[in-house]
Amino acid sequence: MVNIAVLGYGTVGSGVVEVIDTNGAGINQRIGEKLQVKYVLDLKDFPGDPVQEKIVHDFETIIQDEEINIVVEVMGGIEPAYTFVKRSLLAGKSVATSNKALVAKHGAELLSIAKEKNINFLFEASVGGGIPIIRPLNSSLTADEIEEITGILNGTTNYMLTKMFYEGADYDTVLKEAQANGYAERNPEADVEGYDACRKIAILSSLISGNQVDFEDIYCEGITKITTEDMKYAKTMGTTIKLLASSKRDGSRLHAIVAPCMLYPEHPLYNVNGVFNAIFVHGNVLGDAMFYGSGAGKLPTASAVVADVVDAAKHLNRNIMTMWKQEKLTLEDKGDAKRRFFIRMKGDEEEMRKDLEYSFGEIEIVKVPGLEGEFGIVTPVMMEGDYDTRANRYKDQILHMIRIEDQKA
């Protein structure tokens, strides 16, 4: 018998209990022992719910019960999650969590405690919901140096951008719609400003670099400034606009960024629509790979958490996760990243062409029928710092700049 305690009976926590109820037979077979939810920690009671008999209100009941092998933390937020997880690990209990804020901030420390105790701290569900990405990075892509991870890591913003692109709706309208059908929170800041995606790419960056990458250090731009006009340019150019969270390594240099980007149809992420998430990985021998699926939602997220529980149960006294060091990695300056830029400008393209060519080199001009008094240009590949310097000259004319994500050749 493997006994677990679930901290938090919210959306993911109730999903975890449901998944174990539904697929228990297969899960027990894979573990080789019966998996049992012994406690569920929540402040509330759930009278009438079969979970009620397992509800406890005090974490001490769980930490002091030696029968508890694995603790599932699905409360979210830093505290008290951090304290509970750390105490669990120190008490020799493996932990599975879906908490991206916790992993991004304290992952290195918690992994090192798990290693010391020869147990496991697992967090598949913290990035990409149900999509397996942490475990593939940890145990499948082990022959490679990972040179790039670029993901659509937030379902809310991808849903919104998809609506804006395919239906021509404006930002405020799709936000209200997303809120109405439960895809966006009433305070949508964490999603639309890119903070959620930023914590996730910080975790992936730490994992592939082997050092702590602080999300506060990552340049993060959300989708709040994306307009219907931007989408019209994207359509004219045969591109789409996605909120990308990206981490690129070149030797010891690591560039990380969260920003809306234009993608051409050749990019594997171009066709990832609606609430789906996808993660593109480039390995130095593997080449390109992509992982796609439900990035959020009760059952997909619970599926990933329970898969971690199965793995922890199969490795009760054996540490299996690669660690990253607590030493912080200094990210490369955003100004040093090279790419092409799309710029929307006020004015007349023929009058300004020569001047722009002098500044940016060979440019491509884009005109959208019906949008008068403005035009778009696509710059050649350049460092973002150089772009900034040159764009400064046109600061009164520039309506919007959107980065272009070309696929690595």
Add this chain to the structure above:
Amino acid sequence: MVNIAVLGYGTVGSGVVEVIDTNGAGINQRIGEKLQVKYVLDLKDFPGDPVQEKIVHDFETIIQDEEINIVVEVMGGIEPAYTFVKRSLLAGKSVATSNKALVAKHGAELLSIAKEKNINFLFEASVGGGIPIIRPLNSSLTADEIEEITGILNGTTNYMLTKMFYEGADYDTVLKEAQANGYAERNPEADVEGYDACRKIAILSSLISGNQVDFEDIYCEGITKITTEDMKYAKTMGTTIKLLASSKRDGSRLHAIVAPCMLYPEHPLYNVNGVFNAIFVHGNVLGDAMFYGSGAGKLPTASAVVADVVDAAKHLNRNIMTMWKQEKLTLEDKGDAKRRFFIRMKGDEEEMRKDLEYSFGEIEIVKVPGLEGEFGIVTPVMMEGDYDTRANRYKDQILHMIRIEDQKA
């Protein structure tokens, strides 16, 4: 020190040696010990190649060397691969292989020997080349009942169908082109008749069902009959045609099939083009997921083989792979599978409409501008057995039938 022997210095074998040379530092760090290629078994010598000093011509050298912990089998074919792999496992050496024919035929037996010996028989590279799919099924999607796996599992045919779709080229032309640039073999039968994809879906079916699925039992239809006219209908309908290998479970029933299918743009596999492979998975709690990447090629395949070597090295005395039983699973009759069908017919659609509606129910009629004297119909969802019975009445008019793959709701 972990010592390995590589059986076969062909494309994949030389790739394995190259990957270990290139990424050795990272690989050793992940294993926690130095990984060394001690022997390479090949009939030929490679004078001038640094591998020459490791070349042996006799398998006995390898099997009798107790320092060899892991054997990498990348020769292909059933014999002598089967004998070498079985002897290696019986001698307590873990095996990593890319050999789909071997795994499809003898996987159950070899897995059970590995389990008995508490070592590992790993075969990530046998399906989907560099795409991680075997390990995710084995250790990531463990909270789920897998209800469907549908893949584009053969790069050669996907390259050909992509060319036919986007460039309007005919089958013979694209086959010659694929042969000229090395994507297709001089004898292309294994690819174009679907046999390669069939062995791969047999392996995946065995893995998700837990029983032996023989590839000979799977209905297998290749792409040799796909014409430029078929592609014109697909374009008109907003679909594309892909060679799909599919395995669907409904309780204890399992349907498996390899056949060219029409896909609508909403299907995650619609946009998988060129030599790329992708594998769509539906789990009962996970929902939809997809894994995409290079399905073949020297380095991607070697990346998967070496990842297996790393896993074997980290688990030298601990069996980690789920087995499937040697008892054979009886597949459901192809006639019992339900889907929609696209049919190209000779004749006049208005004259025949009533008769066809009487036979098939509510049909959709498709006309392609420029294709006179024929038309297409799309049937409602029906059992394939019922389709066969009804289609028999029109056997002199039917030019081609292509199955439609609608995504599970």
